[in-house]
Amino acid sequence: MSLINNSKITNYINDVCSYIKYKESHYEIKEELISHIEDIYDEYIEQGESTNTALNKAITRMGNSQEVGTNLNIAHKGSPDWITLILTLILVNTGVIFMYFMKSNNLLENSNILFHNTLKTSVIGTLLIIFLFYFDYRNLKKYSTHIFIVSTIVIILFSYMLNEIAPNSIVLVGDTFRQIIFITPYLFIICLCGIFDKIDFKNKYEVIRLLLICPIPLFLFIKSGCITPLLIYALGFIVILSSYKIKKRFIIAPIVFIASLTLGLIIIQPYRFHKLKAFMYFKNDPTGFGYQNNIMNNILNSITPLGHGFSKNDLLLCNGHKELILNCIIHSLGWIGLIIIISLVTSLIIRLIIIKKYINDSYGRLLICSISSIFIFKIIFNILMNLNLLPILGVSMPFISYGVPENLFNMLSIGLVLSVYRRRSLSLPLQNSK
Known part of the structure; x- marks a missing residue:
């Protein structure tokens, strides 16, 4: 009754x-x-x-x-996950402090501008985390298809700019276009979480629609010539797919397909092929494609527990404030500095994995799983890349490496994680909870 x-x-x-x-x-x-x-x-x-x-x-x-x-x-406290928040803010401020030392020692061109950009990014990103903590993440689910369409338009537009406008413009413009393309995997993964959570896998028409839209970002990343976003999107897609009770062959098939696409992209682009070859035999090409790897090798061979401080003459890595920032940390602060950074990012990864089990909502769990997979990939790849164990692919260290759009989206992702965690005890969809 x-x-x-x-x-x-x-x-x-x-x-x-x-x-x-x-x-x-x-x-x-x-x-x-x-x-x-x-x-x-x-x-x-x-x-x-x-x-x-x-x-x-x-x-x-x-x-x-x-x-x-x-x-x-x-x-039903709705309290934040203080551990994730504190670890994130420590990493963000580590990046700010390191950029400050680079500015103080005049290690980079435009170092003053880069430092202020980093400082502004950290402030805006922190405010973004606070806003998203109070924002109900379930609102995103109903706009998943719209986000997918907007992301597709963004990557088409900026890929065109990168390939047609940037080559004839200053380096900074091309770098900005590339950074914007690098944030699109986050958008695609977020909207795929909503699309997957709403789909009825017993309905063959919905499954066909899913099969038609999921490869679109892959081909767009190939068209833009960007391997890193392709790998990030592919990993997130496979993690989302693995979250459902799907036969293994339907998971293995996309992995083989994506691996083939990536290999094909490397082979058909001579620049990337030569970079891969130079990574494998970098000692044979110390002034060409293997230059960066040789510098990294010298830094790793001369490492001390406390480092050598900030020396402009020795710090010759051209992307020392971006994806190769760990090498600069190794050179400047030694093994101790590296161990502290690795301990912090490892703690963040472990925490993101742990909080998933507290979430009752399937969409929220999917968001945390996919966001965690992006951070895990970027952190592990960046560490191995800086240790000269993987080729240089432009994979930045989240929160620490310089990059305004990418770091804003890193912090946006943490904000979404905190939003999910705040509503961890809720399990009903948003439309049923009002």
């Missing part, structure tokens, strides 16, 4: 909710309490009690409204 409109039930539930500070959880709590009361009420009716007596006994059995509300308030 439905008791939703009963005044006694309504008053009891409203009294319970008055002790629960996190208002976003009220709807779900009301639904749960009504369900429990109805079950108890039906039990008393079967025992032969009158409707009024059964209702009163059901409410009494639920317990004192203040006590129930206080306990539920503890369970």
Whole structure:
């Protein structure tokens, strides 16, 4: 029997909710309490009690409204994940401090501008994290297709600019276009989480539609000539696919397909092929494609526990403030500095993996899994790249490397993670919770 409109039930539930500070959880709590009361009420009716007596006994059995509300308030706090937030802010400020030392020692051209850009990025990114913490991430789900379309337009537009305009312009313009392309995998992965969560895998037409749209970003990244975004998107896509109970062959097939595309992209582009060859035999080409790898090798061979400080003559890596910043940290701060950085990023990875188990909403879990996979890939690849164990592919160290658009999206991703964690106790879709 439905008791939703009963005044006694309504008053009891409203009294319970008055002790629960996190208002976003009220709807779900009301639904749960009504369900429990109805079950108890039906039990008393079967025992032969009158409707009024059964209702009163059901409410009494639920317990004192203040006590129930206080306990539920503890369970539905809506508090942030302080560990993730603190680790993120430490890493962000590490990047700011390192850029400050680079500016103070005049290690880079335009170092003053780069430092102020980094400082502004950290402030804006922190505000973005705070905003997204209060923003309900479930709002994104209904706009997943729209985000996919916008992301597609962005990559088409900036790929054209990168290939047609940037070659005839200054280096900074091409770098800006490239950085914007590098943030599109985040957008594609976020919208795929919503698309996958809404799809009915028993409906063959929906599956066909999914198969048609998922490869689009891959071909766009190939067209733009950007391998790193392709790999990030591919990894996120495979993680999302693996989150569902799908036969292994449907997961292996995309992996083989993506690996073939990546290999083909390397082979058909002589520049990338020569860079890969130079990485494997960098000692044979110390002044050409293997120059960077030889410098990195010299830095690693001359490392000391506390480093050599900030020396302009020795710091010759052209991307020492970007993807090769760990090499500069190794040179300047030694093994101890490197171990501290690796410990911080490893702690962040572990924390992102751990908090997934606290999330009740399937869409929220999918978001955390896919965002975590991006960070894990970038962190591990960047560390191995800086240790000369992988070729230089432009994979930056999240939060520490210089890059305004990319770091803003790194912090946006953390903001989404905190938004999901805040609503970890909720499991109903947004349209059912209002």
